[in-house]
Amino acid sequence: DAKTTQPPSMDCAEGRAANLPCNHSTISGNEYVYWYRQIHSQGPQYIIHGLKNNETNEMASLIITEDRKSSTLILPHATLRDTAVYYCIVRVAERGNNDMRFGAGTRLTVKP
Amino acid sequence: EAGVTQSPTHLIKTRGQQATLRCSPISGHTSVYWYQQALGLGLQFLLWYDEGEERNRGNFPPRFSGRQFPNYSSELNVNALELEDSALYLCASSLVAGAFFGQGTRLTVV
Numbered sequence: 441d442a443k444t445t446q447p448p449s450m451d452c453a454e455g456r457a458a459n460l461p462c463n464h465s466t467i468s469g470n471e472y473v474y475w476y477r478q479i480h481s482q483g484p485q486y487i488i489h490g491l492k493n494n495e496t497n498e499m500a501s502l503i504i505t506e507d508r509k510s511s512t513l514i515l516p517h518a519t520l521r522d523t524a525v526y527y528c529i530v531r532v533a534e535r536g537n538n539d540m541r542f543g544a545g546t547r548l549t550v551k552p
Numbered sequence: 553e554a555g556v557t558q559s560p561t562h563l564i565k566t567r568g569q570q571a572t573l574r575c576s577p578i579s580g581h582t583s584v585y586w587y588q589q590a591l592g593l594g595l596q597f598l599l600w601y602d603e604g605e606e607r608n609r610g611n612f613p614p615r616f617s618g619r620q621f622p623n624y625s626s627e628l629n630v631n632a633l634e635l636e637d638s639a640l641y642l643c644a645s646s647l648v649a650g651a652f653f654g655q656g657t658r659l660t661v662v
Contacts, residue, residue, distance in 0.1 A: 472649070483642055483653035484595070533649040539608055540585055540644070540651055542595040
């Protein structure tokens with residue numbers, strides 16, 4: 441059901457940037473890219489979303505390619521607390537038309 | 553502002569019983585999504601309600617059902633519980649763009 445593809449796992453050294461890729465080659469023009477993370481069976485936490493421009497907030501940056509077929513979530517200075525499963529999804533931001541399906545995500549392990 | 557709340561936090565049932573899980577969305581959100589997450593696995597889409605109507609359901613048997621009330625809160629009912637229904641059940645709410653999750657109900661079937 442998911443329309444995105446992510447690597448199953450990645451490692452990152454503490455203090456370094458973590459770059460998590462996501463492929464969404466069949467994305468439609470009205471679909472946004474959303475990122476969530478889930479820390480050890482807690483409820484997933486919203487991180488960031490974007491349509492076609494790059495976005496940045498206090499948690500992360502989102503880089504979307506010009507053709508919108510892929511994106512990268514960047515955690516600029518990863519800490520041990522960023523160890524989690526990261527989910528990339530695509531979703532229409534339109535009331536009544538915004539189904540939400542998740543893939544397997546990427547398990548990011550930040551190592552000291 | 554209160555986030556998405558789910559109750560109960562933990563629920564233990566015996567095989568064959570029924571379980572009822574509840575979700576209160578963020579104020580103003582009209583959509584509620586339900587997911588099942590078995591231990592160590594990903595989020596499996598169960599049900600989506602919007603404005604009181606079921607909009608879509610995932611690949612689950614009919615004994616998984618639910619409803620959304622006029623205040624947009626929602627219930628998930630699981631009948632004839634089986635051992636493999638043991639999982640974390642997550643609810644999310646949304647209006648248009650962002651969706652936010654509760655902390656889940658851990659259902660254990662013994």
